[in-house]
Amino acid sequence: MKIFKNIKKNIFIYIFLVAILSVVLIFSSFMYKNISSVNKKNNYINSYFNIPNIYMMMTTYTLADGPYVDKLDKEYDDGGLYTFDAQLFNQADKKGIKNFGVTRQGVYASYSIEIEEVKCNKKFIQTEPQQVYQQDYPNLGIFINDLFGENIKFPIERGRNFKTKDFKEKEYLPIIAGCDYMGSFKIGDALNIKVNKGYMETEEKFVKGKIIGFLEKDTELMTYVGGSEIINANKLVLIGLSNEYKYDAGFFGVFRETLNGVVETKNPLEVEEKIMELARTMGYEGKGNIIKLSYMKDAFNDYVEFNDSSYSSYYKIFGISLVASLVITILSIYLIIRKNKYDYGVLLINGATKNKIRNSILLENLIILLIADVIGIILSLKYIGAISPLVFIGYNLVMMVIVLLTSSLILKNKKTIEFINFNEQNN
Amino acid sequence: MSILKLKNINKTFDTKSEKVVALNDISLEVEKGDFIAIVGTSGSGKTTLLNILGLLDQKTSGDYWIEDKKIEDLTEKEIARLRNENFGFILQNYALINDYSVYDNIKIPLDYRYKKFSNHKAGRKIKDIAKNLNIGEKLKQPAKNLSGGQKQRVAIARALINDTKIILADEPTGSLDKKHTEEILEIFKELNEMGKTIILITHDEKVASICKKIVHIEDGEIVNE
Numbered sequence: 001m002k003i004f005k006n007i008k009k010n011i012f013i014y015i016f017l018v019a020i021l022s023v024v025l026i027f028s029s030f031m032y033k034n035i036s037s038v039n040k041k042n043n044y045i046n047s048y049f050n051i052p053n054i055y056m057m058m059t060t061y062t063l064a065d066g067p068y069v070d071k072l073d074k075e076y077d078d079g080g081l082y083t084f085d086a087q088l089f090n091q092a093d094k095k096g097i098k099n100f101g102v103t104r105q106g107v108y109a110s111y112s113i114e115i116e117e118v119k120c121n122k123k124f125i126q127t128e129p130q131q132v133y134q135q136d137y138p139n140l141g142i143f144i145n146d147l148f149g150e151n152i153k154f155p156i157e158r159g160r161n162f163k164t165k166d167f168k169e170k171e172y173l174p175i176i177a178g179c180d181y182m183g184s185f186k187i188g189d190a191l192n193i194k195v196n197k198g199y200m201e202t203e204e205k206f207v208k209g210k211i212i213g214f215l216e217k218d219t220e221l222m223t224y225v226g227g228s229e230i231i232n233a234n235k236l237v238l239i240g241l242s243n244e245y246k247y248d249a250g251f252f253g254v255f256r257e258t259l260n261g262v263v264e265t266k267n268p269l270e271v272e273e274k275i276m277e278l279a280r281t282m283g284y285e286g287k288g289n290i291i292k293l294s295y296m297k298d299a300f301n302d303y304v305e306f307n308d309s310s311y312s313s314y315y316k317i318f319g320i321s322l323v324a325s326l327v328i329t330i331l332s333i334y335l336i337i338r339k340n341k342y343d344y345g346v347l348l349i350n351g352a353t354k355n356k357i358r359n360s361i362l363l364e365n366l367i368i369l370l371i372a373d374v375i376g377i378i379l380s381l382k383y384i385g386a387i388s389p390l391v392f393i394g395y396n397l398v399m400m401v402i403v404l405l406t407s408s409l410i411l412k413n414k415k416t417i418e419f420i421n422f423n424e425q426n427n
Numbered sequence: 428m429s430i431l432k433l434k435n436i437n438k439t440f441d442t443k444s445e446k447v448v449a450l451n452d453i454s455l456e457v458e459k460g461d462f463i464a465i466v467g468t469s470g471s472g473k474t475t476l477l478n479i480l481g482l483l484d485q486k487t488s489g490d491y492w493i494e495d496k497k498i499e500d501l502t503e504k505e506i507a508r509l510r511n512e513n514f515g516f517i518l519q520n521y522a523l524i525n526d527y528s529v530y531d532n533i534k535i536p537l538d539y540r541y542k543k544f545s546n547h548k549a550g551r552k553i554k555d556i557a558k559n560l561n562i563g564e565k566l567k568q569p570a571k572n573l574s575g576g577q578k579q580r581v582a583i584a585r586a587l588i589n590d591t592k593i594i595l596a597d598e599p600t601g602s603l604d605k606k607h608t609e610e611i612l613e614i615f616k617e618l619n620e621m622g623k624t625i626i627l628i629t630h631d632e633k634v635a636s637i638c639k640k641i642v643h644i645e646d647g648e649i650v651n652e
Contacts, residue, residue, distance in 0.1 A: 349483060
């Protein structure tokens with residue numbers, strides 16, 4: 001039997017088979033790399049950002065521990081505004097997914113930065129060094145003095161440029177956002193600013209803030225932390241602090257999502273419904289994204305539960321794809337034998353045995369499997385970054401046994417005379 | 428001594444509702460160099476007889492000898508070898524593998540030969556036979572590109588390549604026009620003159636008339652020889 005001619009003859013069946021086998025092998029690499037390392041509960045935190053959730057993600061809106069979300073001060077919001085935090089249990093930078101929020105469970109890797117000078121419009125502006133603080137989040141609590149205010153020009157809510165007096169604390173803290181936030185916020189937006197008086201969040205409280213303007217693109221802050229360092233301010237959020245908070249600068253953080261996390265209703269009972277409605281409006285529901293409302297104290301358990309169900313789903317999908325590949329292989333062998341019945345009949349009348357025909361089917365499928373292996377290895381290494389040799393070898397062996405058994409069984413059950421019943425066949 | 432000998436051969440097929448008798452107590456002896464036509468109407472059992480003769484199907488009862496070897500309780504491998512060494516098949520629809528070249532089609536029996544030829548020897552043999560049958564120029568072409576007459580010549584070349592003693596032909600001219608039929612029958616005559624034993628199945632009395640011996644078969648029984 002001319003092996004390659006036969007492969008060419010059945011090329012579409014074999015291409016389909018190669019695709020299926022490759023997908024299973026790539027999936028096995030994915031499982032090997034990710035699932036095998038996250039069985040322990042302790043690993044959930046590590047998996048928090050590292051495991052690509054390829055088919056499902058969950059946005060959890062965490063509510064305060066009370067029955068409803070935090071309510072903004074009546075002085076500010078006339079009693080109709082509620083805020084909440086949002087957590088996106090997924091890779092923040094995953095393509096096509098907006099980073100809806102940051103998590104409170106992030107680590108506070110704090111360090112102090114002192115502003116040395118500010119670069120704006122490609123001109124460095126000298127400022128007096130001031131104590132500032134940056135969290136993991138791109139928020140920068142900054143104590144801004146009169147000099148800073150005079151040198152930086154940016155628009156604020158009333159259609160005029162910022163002046164130092166705007167930093168004087170009134171009913172809210174003034175916030176100047178980096179230009180990257182222009183799409184997310186607008187001047188006048190209310191933000192909830194979290195103030196932590198310690199790393200353990202034992203004295204957590206919120207104060208009101210308001211966006212009063214945006215820094216121009218590529219504004220840079222020159223700081224010295226050990227040595228001089230220039231920070232691009234595009235992603236920063238500067239919080240103007242009054243003397244009251246001067247020494248708390250290190251514990252300020254702005255939750256960017258707070259804009260998204262403001263709902264307005266006079267009826268507190270509608271808050272949850274309003275949050276879900278907002279999430280749908282923002283496009284965070286559907287396409288595999290699950291939205292869940294839960295209280296802060298339950299958020300971690302929700303995540304663990306979600307992860308468990310996700311990985312259980314992975315196992316299910318892998319199992320189904322494995323079984324599907326077996327079924328498709330069996331089916332393809334059946335189709336190939338059926339399609340080649342005439343050719344096999346010709347070989348049989350000229351002295352071939354069914355064993356020899358089975359061997360040629362085996363060889364064809366071995367070549368197909370090798371091609372799938374090569375594709376699986378290349379794509380696994382490129383996109384998954386790992387392969388499991390044992391799984392590859394095991395899968396190959398299983399598939400060869402399946403091919404052997406299937407082809408033997410089909411050929412054995414067919415009499416020679418059935419192959420050479422040429423009158424029933426088209427040629 | 429008979430080259431093939433059938434004695435009291437019966438063949439029945441089991442269908443869902445009944446047993447169909449395809450061959451009933453057939454006895455036949457074929458001598459070396461015979462040119463026999465087995466003639467009968469459609470469904471008379473002639474193709475079943477050819478399948479049993481060519482070891483493509485098994486008899487229900489009776490005895491069958493190829494030369495002095497009794498065909499009984501043989502393994503599939505032994506049967507395949509006997510088929511390869513003793514029979515060349517020429518069938519109505521040519522039984523060629525369309526995607527193979529003419530060369531590869533003719534070579535098939537050599538691929539399954541017990542004692543292999545070297546590629547060089549096989550190639551020389553194929554070219555000689557193809558040249559004699561006027562298909563020497565077509566060796567590299569896929570079989571599907573040939574005309575009916577050319578395809579049947581390829582089938583004849585394949586039947587001859589392994590130097591088998593017996594050619595079994597089932598309606599070899601059934602798909603051919605008058606001109607090609609005459610050409611193919613002429614080849615058959617020449618082969619018989621060269622010493623080949625030929626058993627030809629046909630329903631066409633004209634085709635049968637070129638044979639030295641005619642066996643009529645009706646309802647699974649030989650009615651006269």
